[in-house]
Amino acid sequence: MTELTVTEPTRIDVGGDTPYQVLVGRDLLGELPPMLAGAEQAALLYAEPLKAHAEALAARLDGAGLRTVPIEVPDAEDGKSIGVAAGCWDALGANGFTRSDVVIGLGGGAVTDLAGFVAAAWLRGVRWVPVSTSLLGMVDAAVGGKTGVNTSAGKNLVGAFHPPAGVLCDLAMLDTLPHADLVAGLAEVVKCGFIADPAILDLIEAGPAAAQDPASPALRELVERAIRVKAHVVTHDLRESGLREFLNYGHTLAHAIEKVEHYRWRHGHAVSVGLIYAAALSVATGHLSPDVAARHRAVLTSLGLPVAYEADAWPALLAAMRVDKKARGSTLRFVVLDGLGSPAILAGPADDVLEAAYREVIA
Numbered sequence: 376m377t378e379l380t381v382t383e384p385t386r387i388d389v390g391g392d393t394p395y396q397v398l399v400g401r402d403l404l405g406e407l408p409p410m411l412a413g414a415e416q417a418a419l420l421y422a423e424p425l426k427a428h429a430e431a432l433a434a435r436l437d438g439a440g441l442r443t444v445p446i447e448v449p450d451a452e453d454g455k456s457i458g459v460a461a462g463c464w465d466a467l468g469a470n471g472f473t474r475s476d477v478v479i480g481l482g483g484g485a486v487t488d489l490a491g492f493v494a495a496a497w498l499r500g501v502r503w504v505p506v507s508t509s510l511l512g513m514v515d516a517a518v519g520g521k522t523g524v525n526t527s528a529g530k531n532l533v534g535a536f537h538p539p540a541g542v543l544c545d546l547a548m549l550d551t552l553p554h555a556d557l558v559a560g561l562a563e564v565v566k567c568g569f570i571a572d573p574a575i576l577d578l579i580e581a582g583p584a585a586a587q588d589p590a591s592p593a594l595r596e597l598v599e600r601a602i603r604v605k606a607h608v609v610t611h612d613l614r615e616s617g618l619r620e621f622l623n624y625g626h627t628l629a630h631a632i633e634k635v636e637h638y639r640w641r642h643g644h645a646v647s648v649g650l651i652y653a654a655a656l657s658v659a660t661g662h663l664s665p666d667v668a669a670r671h672r673a674v675l676t677s678l679g680l681p682v683a684y685e686a687d688a689w690p691a692l693l694a695a696m697r698v699d700k701k702a703r704g705s706t707l708r709f710v711v712l713d714g715l716g717s718p719a720i721l722a723g724p725a726d727d728v729l730e731a732a733y734r735e736v737i738a
């Protein structure tokens with residue numbers, strides 16, 4: 376008789392005022408109903424590529440005695456708008472959602488950011504659970520309670536800190552994730568390697584192909600390591616009054632690229648270019664040695680991530696960076712590296728220094 380090995384999920388604790396667990400494993404949907412205890416209804420937000428998964432999840436929730444209200448939203452960044460959120464609130468109202476009911480976001484980071492924001496504002500805050508289906512969502516977006524939508528002025532400019540009741544990272548979901556989206560998620564994993572856990576970089580360098588294989592033990596280890604980095608940070612600084620800013624390494628330029636590209640670039644691709652820029656800025660301001668900056672380029676390139684952007688985009692990028700959330704008045708603030716695992720804040724660099732660093736990024 377063949378013996379079946381049941382692998383228990385890894386449970387990663389996130390602390391703070393409202394502690395919760397991030398579960399990582401395969402075939403985890405059975406873990407969801409206990410997280411929803413006390414709810415009569417669950418709104419299930421998803422986008423079209425996850426429709427089959429949403430139907431399966433709704434059937435499971437119905438079987439557990441919950442009335443499921445499926446809400447299909449536009450895919451990817453098209454769903455991260457105040458108009459889409461308003462449509463979701465209309466659906467909650469039409470179905471009489473009360474404070475004991477829950478919102479579930481089934482999808483990548485875009486859907487879970489939207490779902491969390493819908494939950495944060497409905498009745499001034501109801502429970503929500505992200506069921507993360509993309510690599511980027513698992514290692515980053517679903518963890519930490521940053522929720523929100525984009526506005527015409529920029530990325531994630533409206534939102535709320537609203538921690539979830541729990542997070543499901545079902546690695547089996549990655550089997551259907553397009554390869555380009557999987558690789559995009561690795562940019563945030565690499566970010567965690569540089570700001571906090573260099574073992575991540577060693578693992579990727581030892582096997583860039585395994586890092587891109589959803590079924591590999593290497594990818595599971597990368598996922599868990601990146602989640603632990605984020606869990607530690609948000610446990611100690613949910614509202615980004617200090618430590619949490621370091622998770623924004625590479626993001627000042629990344630968000631500007633996304634805006635200039637009208638959100639048609641993947642977030643992870645923009646972060647990859649942003650990491651090259653942040654490393655170059657760290658070198659240009661005397662924080663970092665050039666060999667660590669070169670390691671950024673080597674690791675990201677080995678994964679097939681983009682490391683360059685257009686020369687003539689600089690004025691538009693600089694303008695977009697001025698509404699970065701880390702700015703204080705007219706002073707731009709960047710996350711830089713003093714060394715591996717040693718992030719710091721650079722405040723008010725001169726425009727010519729910013730432009731000189733950008734030359735390292737030009738295609």
Ligand SMILES: NC(=O)c1ccc[n+]([C@@H]2O[C@H](COP(=O)([O-])OP(=O)(O)OC[C@H]3O[C@@H](n4cnc5c(N)ncnc54)[C@H](O)[C@@H]3O)[C@@H](O)[C@H]2O)c1
Pocket residue numbers: 422424425450451452455482483484485486488508509510511512515516517518519520521522531548549550551552553556559560641642643
């Ligand atoms: N809240 C946070 O802390 C935080 C952190 C990082 C990123 N983000 C946000 O997350 C978003 C990026 O997330 P993303 O990279 O997951 O992009 P995404 O949510 O746009 O998903 C990318 C694409 O993959 C599809 N997809 C997702 N899972 C799938 C699956 N299992 N099978 C098939 N298709 C699947 C989606 O439908 C979409 O078309 C950005 O909006 C970014 O700003 C938020």
Ligand SMILES: O=C(O)C(=O)C[C@@H](O)[C@H](O)[C@H](O)COP(=O)(O)O
Pocket residue numbers: 515519521530531563615619620622623626700
């Ligand atoms: O969780 C955080 O804090 C981060 O900065 C993680 C980032 O990877 C993520 O893209 C986040 O959404 C960016 O936040 P923002 O406040 O700069 O919009």
Ligand SMILES: [Zn+2]
Pocket residue numbers: 515563626642646
């Ligand atoms: Zn990010």
